Amino acid sequence: MEFPTSNSLPWQYCISSHLLFPYNFTPQNYVHWTETPQSHIFSADIPGVRKEELRVEVEDSRYLIIRTEAVDESTEPARKFERKFRLPGRVDLDGISAKYEDGVLTVTVPRSIRRGFYIDPADVSENLEVLARAA
Numbered sequence: 001m002e003f004p005t006s007n008s009l010p011w012q013y014c015i016s017s018h019l020l021f022p023y024n025f026t027p028q029n030y031v032h033w034t035e036t037p038q039s040h041i042f043s044a045d046i047p048g049v050r051k052e053e054l055r056v057e058v059e060d061s062r063y064l065i066i067r068t069e070a071v072d073e074s075t076e077p078a079r080k081f082e083r084k085f086r087l088p089g090r091v092d093l094d095g096i097s098a099k100y101e102d103g104v105l106t107v108t109v110p111r112s113i114r115r116g117f118y119i120d121p122a123d124v125s126e127n128l129e130v131l132a133r134a135a
Helices: none
Strands: 031-035 039-045 054-059 061-068 080-086 098-101 103-111
Touching: 031 080, 039 061, 054 098, 054 103, 061 103
Parallel strands: none
Antiparallel strands: 031 039, 039 103, 054 061, 061 080, 098 103
């Protein structure tokens, strides 16, 4: 059986992608980001690195930087790692926390909850005059 060559599709389109690439490929410096109603969670798989070699920093109140650094000049970290993320708008910079367990670094950036303007009805006087009405 012969296939016409002029109108045929390339062979890549005929074979499913999971057959072409049977292994799950994850980049070495991959960081998983999860968004919850209370916070943003960044988790990175960094095995073989000591806790003292990890640095989590905030730059210019806009960027979250996760990287490895040598503890002293005589040693190198077991693995080079550096990622920089732009933080979303309303986050609590003072509430950022990080933990490192079993080779996984988890950084939690809590959302900043803004309270709306609230008028207590008990504080409104009885002789309030209406100045305008909404259309």
